Amino acid sequence: MIKEVHMPKLSPKSDQYFFGKWDKQPGDSVKTGDVLFEVETEKAISQVESQEDGTLKAQKVATGDTTKVGDLVATIEVA
């Protein structure tokens, strides 16, 4: 089953984030709590963790992209 990963709300002040870098690549196994990627907003770098156990299927955004809360950023194949 494919689960979608959407951009969570990380800041009370802003819903628009600068996409920093991926910590997991397509094909990598991921566990709940593993860091998937990091973003920047309001001069703060935040790491975003996986909420699923599975395999990272696809990355939908890249370094330098602007992403908004709720945007699809990745898919994870879960058992």
Next chain:
Amino acid sequence: MIYLPVDSLDVRHNFALEYYLMTEKRPSEPVLMLWSTTPTVMLGKYQTAENELNRPFIAAHHIAAVRRLSGGGTIYSDQGGCQFTLITPNDNNAIDFSSGLNLIMQALNRIGIKAQMDSRNDLVVDGRKVSGSAQYLTTGYRLHHGSLLFNANLDWMAQALKIDPVKQRAKHIQSVHQRTVNLIEQQPTWTAATFKEQLTQALITITHAKTSQLTAAEETHLQQIATDKFNESAVWTANTRQFDYVHKSYLTGIGVVCVAFNLDKQQRFTALKLTGDFFSNLDLQHFEHALLGQVHQETVVAPIITRELQQAPIKGLQPQQLTALLF
């Protein structure tokens, strides 16, 4: 709270200390540090050095250049300024500038400096910026880093951070430049060292912090972290460039073919884009995804490209030609 005295003026040592505390030491209570540097420019994590720094000036004046773990814009620091670091256990991964800034504001007020917080999480005195802040949040910890200007060399600051508007590009975090002022205007009889001492005492009094020290072995370990994580070459390498490798070729009878890609430390494709003016029904996204995560080796890549082009050929292009373009 723990107060950790920092004597080093080497920004790389002090960044390594922050990194060590957050990722290895993982303290159970907040840690506060105040430190200074030799003349230094500190880039935000996702800034592009060539857009922010006057490289000839920095080289000529032996100014250290380093990239922070935290976000935000570029700052200049020297022994006329004072950096503060507050590392706090943080279970909910929340961005919060107010707790750190309120603490520094209280301490400044206690030593007779009336600072206020503005909407960009900067500290201002009479509307002029005296301190900027940035944060880095990892699993379980929040690092708040701030810079206070007491008697910094504002002339060097202006020259080192000179911006060439022609070089401004998208896809990176740009600095926001504001009017800055030295706090010595508020306490003209003090030296920068006096200011740091007074601020330290005020912070210890407010927080009731216990003073702690690193062991000799921990100090030795910091040197390795400084070399690995905060070396100067990382400053001048753009952290936001979309692709590290761009291979382009004009092939007779086919047209321009361009592959752009990134590789991780294990030499696996982390990003890839195939573009050109060729004719094909190739599903580019499918093609790119077929290579992502694969090792950048001809024996690995060649069969994938052959398989993909068998399904949807690029007119006139042999799989070996496309494979060759990737190496």
